[in-house]
Amino acid sequence: MKIKVIIGSFLIGVSVIGSCVPQKKYHEVNIRNAEMMRSLRDTEDQLDSAFQKLADMRQSNAELEENLVAERQEKAELEARLDRAMSTSSSVRQELTEKEQRLSEQQQRLDLLQNLLDEQRSVMENLKATIDKALVQYRSDELQINEQDGKLYVSLQDKLLFSSGSATVNQDGKEALAKLAVVLNNSPEIQIMVEGHTDSVPIRGRFEDNWELSTARATAIVRLLTGTLSVAPERVIAAGRSFYEPKASNESADGRAKNRRTEIILTPRLNELFQLLN
Template sequence: MKAKLITPIGVALSLLTLASCVSTKKYKAMKAEAGRLRADSAAFSNRILSLDGSLSKSQMDQELTNSKLQKTNAELNSSNEQIAAQQARLAELQDRIERQRAATVALRKTIADALVNFNAEQLTVTTKNGKVYVSMSEKLLFPSGSAEVNPEGKDALSQLAKALNQNTDINIDVEGHTDTVPITKRFPDNWALSVARSTEITRILVKDYGVNPTRIIASGRSQYLPVADNSTPDGRARNRRTEIILEPKLDKIMELVEGASGN
C-alpha cells in the first residue's frame, strides 16, 4: 500500500522538477532574447546617431556647396558684365578705326585734288599704314644740293597748306631724304642736307601759309630710307625727295586701347 502512495508523489515531484527545469530554460531564453534586444537597440541607437552625424555633415556640405555656387554665380555675372563692357569698347574701337580709315581715304582724295596740277614725276600721293604720304621730288622743290625751295615748289606747298588748314585734326611729319652720293658744297653731309630741306619746308608752311607749328615735326633721314636702287640715275632721283606724312590724330583710339588694357 505504501508503494502505491509513493508512486503518485514521485510523479508529482518529477513533474515539479520538470516544470522547474522548463521555467529555467524559458527564463534563460527570454533573458538571452532581452540581451539581444538591448544589443540591437544599442546598435540602432548608434546607427541613428551615425545617420544624424552624416545628415549634419551632408547639410553642412550642402550649405558650403550652395555658398560656393552663389559665389561662382556672382563671379560669373561679374565676368559677363566685364565681357559685355569689353565687347562694347571693342565695337566702339572698331567703329573709330573704320571712321579713321574713312578719314584717311577722304584726306588722300583731298590732298590729291589740291595737287592735281602736278604730275607723277613731281609728286605722288599714296596711303600706307593709315597715313597719307605726299612725296615731293627734289626736281619740284630744290636745285641740286640746295635747301632753298624754288617757286614751283612753293606753289605746291601753298596748295598743300590750304588743304592742311582745312583739316586741322592731322599730324604732319616732314622728312627729308637724299641719295647715297656725298654732298660736297654748303653742307657737311647728307644728314645735314636732309634736315635743312625738311626744316625749310616746315618754315614755309608755318610762316608763309599759316599752318599751326604745333602740328608739325621736321626731320632728316639722309640716305637711309631709300625707295629705289641708288645704283642708277633714275633710282637716285627717286630717293632725293621730301615726304610730307599726314596722319589723322589717334587720341580717341588710343584712349580706348589704353582703357581696354587697363581692365
C-alpha cells in the same frame, strides 16, 4: 535555475505522496507530473528563446544607436560642407558679378576704341581721295600717295621741288604744295610731319652734309606751308633723315633718284585714343 529547484522539490513531494496514496492515484499523479514536466520544459524553452530574442534585440538596438550616431555625425559634416559651399558659392557669385562688370566695361572701351579707329580710318580714306583728286595732274615719278599704318604718306620727288643740291622750293613745287595746303587747311585735325630724304652721295656746296641738306629742305617746305600757305604752325614738324631711310638701293641711278624725296606724313589726332588706352 529557480525552475529546476522547483521541479526537484516537486518530484520529492510526489515521491512522498506516492508512499502514502493508493496505486491508482499514484499513477494519475505520475501522469500529471509528466505533463507538468513537459509544460515546464516548454516554458523553459520559451523563456530561453525569449531571453535570446531579448539579447538579439539589445544587440540590434546597440547597432541602431551606433548607426544613428554615425548618421548624425555625417549629417553634421554634410551641413558644414553645405555651409562652406554656400559661402563659397556666394563668393564665387560676387566674383563673377565683378568680372562681368569689368568685362562689360572693357567691352564698352573696346567698342568705343573700334568706333574711333573706324572713324579715323574713314577720315584718312577720305583725305587720301581728296589729295588724289587735288594732285591728279602729277606723274608717279614726281609724286606718290600711300597709306601705311594708319598714316598717309605724300612723297614728292626731289626733281618736283628742288634743284640739285638746293633747299629752295621751285615754282612747280610751290604749286604742288599750294594744292596740298588747300586740303590740309580743310582738315585741321590732321597732324603734319615733313621729312627730308637724300641719296647716299656726299653733298658738295653750301651744305656740310646730307643731314643738313635734308633738314634744310624739310624746313623750307614747313616755312612755305606755315607762311604763304597759312597752315597752322602748331600742326607741323620738320625733320631731316639724310640717306638713312632709303626707299630703294643707292647702288643705281634709278634707286638714288627714288631716295631723293620729301615725304609729308599726315596723321590723325590720336588724343582720344591715347586717353581711352590709358
